[in-house]
Amino acid sequence: MSSMIIRETMLKKILLAIVVIGFSYSIALSQEQRELDKEVKVRTTYQPKINKALRLGKLPVIKDTSTFTPSFDYFIQAKPLNVGFSPAEIPAAKIVGEPLKKLNSHTLTLAGGNYSTLFGDYRFNNQRSKTADIGFHLRHYSTNGKIKLEDDDKVKPDFSEQLAEVYGTAYLDEGKVSGRLFYKHTGFNYFGFPQLDDIEETTTNLFPYDEQKLNNFGLNALYQSNFKDEEQLNFGLGLKYEHFSDDIDAKENDILISGNARIRRGDAFWSLRSEFDYFAIDGLNHLEDSNWVTERKTLKWSLNPQYLLQTGNFNLQLGVNAVLATGDDSETKLYPDVKVDFEAIDGIMSLFAGLNGDLKMNRYKDIVEENRFIYSGLNVLPSNVKYKLFGGIRGSMSSNSSFTLKAEYSAIDNQYFFVQNNILIPQGMTISGVPYSNKFGIVYDDVNVLRLGAELTIGWTEKLELNSSVWYNNYSMDELGEAWHMPEFEMQVSAKYSFTDDLTFNAGVNMIGERSALLVRYDLTRVEKLEAVYDLNVGATYSVNEYFSAFAQVNNLFADKYYQWDGYPSQGLNFLLGIKVNL
Numbered sequence: 001m002s003s004m005i006i007r008e009t010m011l012k013k014i015l016l017a018i019v020v021i022g023f024s025y026s027i028a029l030s031q032e033q034r035e036l037d038k039e040v041k042v043r044t045t046y047q048p049k050i051n052k053a054l055r056l057g058k059l060p061v062i063k064d065t066s067t068f069t070p071s072f073d074y075f076i077q078a079k080p081l082n083v084g085f086s087p088a089e090i091p092a093a094k095i096v097g098e099p100l101k102k103l104n105s106h107t108l109t110l111a112g113g114n115y116s117t118l119f120g121d122y123r124f125n126n127q128r129s130k131t132a133d134i135g136f137h138l139r140h141y142s143t144n145g146k147i148k149l150e151d152d153d154k155v156k157p158d159f160s161e162q163l164a165e166v167y168g169t170a171y172l173d174e175g176k177v178s179g180r181l182f183y184k185h186t187g188f189n190y191f192g193f194p195q196l197d198d199i200e201e202t203t204t205n206l207f208p209y210d211e212q213k214l215n216n217f218g219l220n221a222l223y224q225s226n227f228k229d230e231e232q233l234n235f236g237l238g239l240k241y242e243h244f245s246d247d248i249d250a251k252e253n254d255i256l257i258s259g260n261a262r263i264r265r266g267d268a269f270w271s272l273r274s275e276f277d278y279f280a281i282d283g284l285n286h287l288e289d290s291n292w293v294t295e296r297k298t299l300k301w302s303l304n305p306q307y308l309l310q311t312g313n314f315n316l317q318l319g320v321n322a323v324l325a326t327g328d329d330s331e332t333k334l335y336p337d338v339k340v341d342f343e344a345i346d347g348i349m350s351l352f353a354g355l356n357g358d359l360k361m362n363r364y365k366d367i368v369e370e371n372r373f374i375y376s377g378l379n380v381l382p383s384n385v386k387y388k389l390f391g392g393i394r395g396s397m398s399s400n401s402s403f404t405l406k407a408e409y410s411a412i413d414n415q416y417f418f419v420q421n422n423i424l425i426p427q428g429m430t431i432s433g434v435p436y437s438n439k440f441g442i443v444y445d446d447v448n449v450l451r452l453g454a455e456l457t458i459g460w461t462e463k464l465e466l467n468s469s470v471w472y473n474n475y476s477m478d479e480l481g482e483a484w485h486m487p488e489f490e491m492q493v494s495a496k497y498s499f500t501d502d503l504t505f506n507a508g509v510n511m512i513g514e515r516s517a518l519l520v521r522y523d524l525t526r527v528e529k530l531e532a533v534y535d536l537n538v539g540a541t542y543s544v545n546e547y548f549s550a551f552a553q554v555n556n557l558f559a560d561k562y563y564q565w566d567g568y569p570s571q572g573l574n575f576l577l578g579i580k581v582n583l
Contacts, residue, residue: 104582111578115145134168155191175225186214192438192567206437207375218242230264244365248376249283252364269308285377298327313343323359333359353391375439384413400459408451416442417484419518448476468493482516489513502543510535517566533562549580
């Protein structure tokens, strides 16, 4: 017990000693800290410096004061080397143009074939000249072989055509003057079914003539300036006169005065065209009037200003066509004249579009040239092409191959269509029996016409070339049942192959689709279908020398009996054999 008390007392002493020592140490440490916080300032004049590092200087240069002048000598002994070659002397080069091809002043073509066909053509042209070109031309074509009609009767068309013309151009310093004087004669029979001899005695021929002769005489002259500076006004003045008559009653005189002007301003051209056209027709037959013979006199004035902008691959034409007609055809019309052409791919493809219109006067001469089997003096009213919208793509597949895709949409008032005129009787005319005629008259309607076409030219090789065109036509009629005698489909294809330098072959096909014709015959009226036309032709030309060649041509190779006009069949297989002389 006493020992435990002693140990406890010793432990307390030790703890007390530790506390006293720790307290004393903390006091001493704080005192030392206060002494260390005293500020000491040292003052002196010494400024320390750092010595620069020792650097190496530039590379050493050795200057040699001694001089040395080289001195040497040599000797070459010449010894010729005989190679046995002597170069030819080359003459100086000269730049020359392509040699001009020889011109033949005289060309004569003579040919004959079946259907009693005769053909002759003579042309004269002066030799190459810088001052004037003068030419003279004569042509004859006739065919009179019999053709079988619907009633198996064989008749002769007795068709013949002669042409004589003189033409020329005089070249001035800054312009040219050109002119033409011509006479053309055409004769034929109204051979279409039915013939007068096949009609009963109780019938009356509305037009009691079976043959026709047409005469056309004309002359024209034109002056056109040709200033090289396009910013100078270029202009032209023209005069044209034509007289046309048939062998019955109709006569037509036409005088046309025309003018044009064109000038460049900046990137654009300004142009103006104008025409004064006066025509007078005597001997017209108006079946709807009581007067059998009438006349028609009209003056048509047209004014067509244009603005043409050409910038790079883009061409823009803006214009209007103003038409004023006075006299028996009194009309005032204003049509747009706009065209855009854009070259989408340089040298490969272009896009084009446009909008225009016109007033077609339908002169008697124009109608006869379209269908010569109309009756004498047929009067056709003007047709108003209110607008024609067109567009397409034009391109090149190679240097000698090209194509065109085109679409047209037109709205036309008073469009005429041909029908056989068998029942239209002039007012005030007394007839006995059934009226008869194998000649064509016309009917009118307002139409919308859609045309889609493609043209293609391909040069397969230097020896073979192909040309083709295809058109699809759609007529939307207002009153008539159909567009009489107008085809829905048209196609033309021609090929030329040079077998050798002297022998050339050609072939082609002309196709006209099925057409509708209004048949008015006695007391019968119905619609007939004219079958499609497939006219295949082949030919060949052999050149004996540069002056003489022979040729052969075969048409309608399949001998199809087709009708271009209702009641008028075409010839079957027909051919021509001929020669051509160039001097």
